[in-house]
Structures are given as structure tokens and as C-alpha cells.
Amino acid sequence: MTLPATILVVLVALLHAWFLILEMFLWTKPIGLRTFRLTPEFAERSQALAKNQGLYNGFLSAGLVYGLCVHSREIVLLFLAFVVIAGVYGAATVNKRIFFIQAFPAIIAAALVAWR
Template identity: 50%
Template sequence: MHLVAQILVGVVAAIHVYILVLEMFLWRGPRGRAAFGTTPEFADSTATLAANQGLYNGFLAAGLVWSIVADDVAFAVFFLLCVAVAGLYGAATVSRRILFVQTVPAAVALLFTLLAV
């Protein structure tokens, strides 16, 4: 069960690394615009804000990776809760899709993490 929990935490971390790449490096390109449904004009005018969001997603990923490396359940729980709350906020304010991309994977990883203790 512990291994499954760590794999799921790793999956959530990978999702956030991908979001970092989309927001920091691909925001203005076709892939970034398609992922977030933006126009070239909107992407150009919000690139700095998106890069900032990407950085925060990178911090979430780093915390999750650290929880795996250090084998620290408390770190995993903390960062998974951060991801879940951010996903809930994003789903309520931006797009319900965020609930399934961010919150559900974090909740599943959190469940397995807690069951593995």
C-alpha cells in the first residue's frame, strides 16, 4: 500500500510539473493556449501571471517529490491538501475541469497515503 501511495503522490507531482511547463514555457504557444482555451491576445497579455502560477505549481510538485524522497507522510499530506484546496478553488472560480485534473488525483493520493500509515 505504501508503494502505491508513493506512486500516486508521484503522479500528482508529475501533473504539477506538466502544469508548470504549460504555464511558464508553453503559455503563448498552441499547446498552452489549447490547454487553457485562450486566444493569442489573452495569452500575450497574461503571460507573466501564468508564469507566476506555473512557479507555484512547481513548488507544489517539489514538495510532493520531497515527501517521496524523505519518505515523509506529513509532507505528503500537507502538499496533497494544498493541491486539493487549490483545485477546489480553481474549480469554483475558473473551470470545473480543474476538479478532475487537480483535486481528484490529489484526493485519491491522499486517501492511499493515509491508508498506508
């Protein structure tokens, strides 16, 4: 894998680790409320769902890191595909900007990983 591909995969993994922190630990805090444009009442009611979602983002991040650690382009591409699917679904069902925050970086990373 090239250095630019590796760097972008690491950035996507860090982004998803940040999503884990936001959703699992900061959902009801001011930064979580601002980031996701939530009211405190809604954040409290949806906290369990957010923690579950954060855990899945952590799995995406862990899968990318694992793929890099074992030098497996296939594993990295698989987890990037998961990220893209999650980002496209989020853009279609929640907010279109999710595509640009989540899916687009993963698409670019996948293109760099796949390109030899």
C-alpha cells in the same frame, strides 16, 4: 507508504511539473493556447500571471517529491492538501473540470497515503 500510494503521489507531482512547463514556457504556444482555450491576445496579456501560477505549481510538485524523498507522510499529506485546496478553488472560480484534473487525483492519493 504503500507502492500504489507512492505511484499516485509521483503522478500528482509529475502533473504539477507539467502544469509548470505549460504555464511558464508554453502559455503562448499552440499547446498552451489549446490546453487553456486561450486566444493569442489574451495569452500575451496574461503571460506574467501564468508564469507566476506555474511557479506555484512547481512548488507543489517539489514539495511532494521532497516528502517522498525524506519518507515523510506528513509532508506528502500537507502538499496534497495544498493541491486539493488549489484544485477546489480553481474549480469554483475558473472551470469545474479543474476539480477532476487537479483536486480529485490528489484526494485519491491522500486517501492512499493516509491509509495504512
